[in-house]
Amino acid sequence: MNFKQRLTLKFILQLAVAGLVVLIIAAVTVSWMFKRFNEINIARDFTSAGLPQLVQSSQLGKDGIRFAPSLLEQVKKNKGWLQSLDENGVVESAYHTPADVPMRYGTGELVAYWTGTKPFPYHLALWIQEKDGRLFTLVYGVPNQLEPLLNEISKATIPTAEGKLKLPDSIAGKTKVAKAFVQLINSEGVELASYNKPNAVPSKYTVQELALRTMYAQQYGYHIVSSYDEQTGRTWLIGEPIPGGGNSSKATLIPEETQVVIVGSAVMIAVVLVLFMLLSLWQAHRFGAPMLHMLVWLDSIGKAVYKEPVDRNGLHRSRTPTGKWRRRYRVFSDVMVSIEKLSAALQRDQTMREQTESLREEWIAGVTHDLKTPLSSITGYAHLLAEPAYAWSQEEVHKFSTKMLDKSAHMDMLISDLAMTYRLKTGILPPETMEIELNAWLHEALQQAAADPVYGNNRIVFHAAPIDVITKLYTPWLERIVNNLTANSLLHNPPETVLTVSVLAREGSSGITIQFADDGGGMDELTLNRLFERYYRGTDTVSTSNGSGLGMAISKGLIEAMGGQISVETTPGEGTVISLIWR
Structure with a gap:
């Protein structure tokens, strides 16, 4: 299998695994959403959603019928109670049942309580279902204190002119114990009077808002019961807080199911993003490290180091101590073998060049x-x-x-x-340097150079630095460099060319620059590129010693041997600037 096939197979497998993990995350998220939908339905309407699940989750053991603890906890949250009856109306098992609830029902008694034909302090719900050959009869009840209290309030309460309701002391006591509030609204939904009303409860209702608050009590935080008077067109409202209910001051028309979808989707997206970040980090470790190793190797080749880089222990990163490819380097083995061959070839070429x-x-x-x-x-x-x-x-x-x-x-x-x-090619080092003040030394050296009658008069101008420049250099070499550059500027340019030599230095800076700038004919690109090659200009024995063709090559070598560098800027027809730089 070649490099392309191995790399393709690796990426296909990794993408397949990543896709499988994403599907698992999506399945877990959808499962959680359905579970939350079920919990919302049970909390919103335990009669139709919770009672069937009580039967489905029931288990018949030696101690009787056992129901799911989570569903029984919801019964307790609703301040309700639960009974399971046999065929004779006898209670087999009970949960959170008050003392005033019968433990046995006659044939018509339970139906009378259920339909409301016989007074009963609780709202009742019945659920009858067969499971595993057994008929389950569940009775679920919640306190029914709002409706009786509302009937008493509507008959005995008189609204005042200040928009308040004056309740009898006995009714007011019951209302406060229930932490309830009372409202009287007209046919347009505007409040006429109220009692003990929280700030979160509105003073005006639309048809839709009253319906929503009655239907989705858990979401608004209050359970509301209303009574409509046909003769006056008024409606009495009584409400009590629901433990754990929503913030009615910020009521929303967004159903809880939608909120669950938003939360579930956001969590799934976040988990997938984290997964892909981890996958990216793993990919960087798996594929990035070998590629970085190869780039470092190629960079070393560019620096004429033709051996594979090693770690701090002197071992090759790509191979085990036994010489085999490490696992994450195997896919790149063909490429690394090619780099090894390239290194060997370049090493041979370098040896031949040295010879x-x-x-x-x-x-x-x-x-x-x-x-x-x-x-x-x-x-x-x-x-x-x-x-x-x-x-x-x-x-x-x-x-x-x-x-x-x-x-x-x-x-x-x-x-x-x-x-x-x-000697410069073999890495000559300067003899012992001496400390000089560069401005004074260079001024004297230029005066001696200017005394050569070949150059003519007044063709060298010197500009000293504004501060004393104390440095250590080997002056015989520096003098030779100055003579070479002076000759190069004045002998290979028109007779009227002027050479300006400047010392550039700043207070507090260790950098020094000596600049040789002439206003001669400049150089073309070919001449500039080959300026420091030995014998490029060429000469015969008739020429002066300054034209030997080695001056610029020697100057460059001497500058570098003294720890500096030389740069050239030139424009044909405008002149040339040669800078000697020590940083």
Whole structure:
């Protein structure tokens, strides 16, 4: 299996696992939503939603019938009670049943209580269902104190002119014990009078709002019972707080089911986002680490280090101590083998280049040796011509000897330059440096350079730094650099070219820059790119020593050997700026 196939298979498997986990999260979320819907239905209408589940969850044991604890807890929250009857109306099991509730019902007695034909202090609900061959009869009751209290209030209460209801002391006591409130509204739903009304209860109702508050009491926080008087068109309202009910001051028309969907969806999205973040981190560890290792390896190759990077223990990250691929590197094995081959090839090329460079340097050393042999002959011949025993005229003798001495000096300079380039290539270090004040030293060096009649007059301008610049440099090298750059600017530009030399330094900064700026003809891109190559300009033995073709290469090498760097900016027809920078 090749690299592409292995990588494709890895991603397919990971996406499949991630998709499966997302489906599981979605299934858990939907299951939770249905469970909450069921709980909301039970809390909202225990008669039709809770009683059937009581039968479904019932278990018949030695101790009698046992129901689900959560459903029995809901009965208690509703301030209700529960009984299970046999076929003869005898209570088999009971839960939270008050003392005033019978433990046995006659044939017609239970129906009379249920239909309201016989007074009973509780609202009753019946549920009869067969399960496992047994007929279950459940009786569920909740206190019925609001309706009787409302009947008493509507008959004995008189509204006052101040919009208050004046209740008899006995009725007012019952109302306060029940923590209830009373309202009287007209046919338009506007409140005429009230008693003990909380601030959260409105003073005006629409048809829809009164219906919603009656239907969704749990959501609004109050259970409301109303009585409509056909003769006056007025409606009496009585309400009591529901423990754990919603905040009626911020009543909402959004059903609880919708809230459950919103919460469930938000939680599912959050969990999926966390899952994908963790998956991304795992992917970064699984695939990112090998890729980063390969990038570091390639970067090392770019720096001429042709070995695979190792960890702090000196071991290859991609392999085990036995030499096998580590698990997360296996998928990239083909790529890493190719990098290994590339490293080996580049290592061979580097070795060959080093051998070639060694041979070239040896050749240069041979050339310098060969050049010194004729130099000795020329020097001896020049001294012979200078002897008065020969029949040369004084003018001829002087002329020939001067030329031969000049050529010998030029050859000697060439040999010295070749030797210097070789030493710079091998990493020469400057001798012991000396501390100088750069402004004064450079001004004196430029005056000596300007004294050369070849340059002409007034062609060098010096600008010192505004502060004393104390630094440590090897002055013989620096003097040679100054001479080389001065010659390069004044000899290879028009005669009217002016060279401006400036020292740039600031108070509190350790950086120093010496800038050589001329207003000559500048250089084209080709010349700029090859400016520091040895022998690029080329010359013959007629040229002066300043034109040997090695000056700029030597200057660059000396600058770098003293810990600095050189930069060049030039524009054809406008001039050139060469900067010597020490940071």
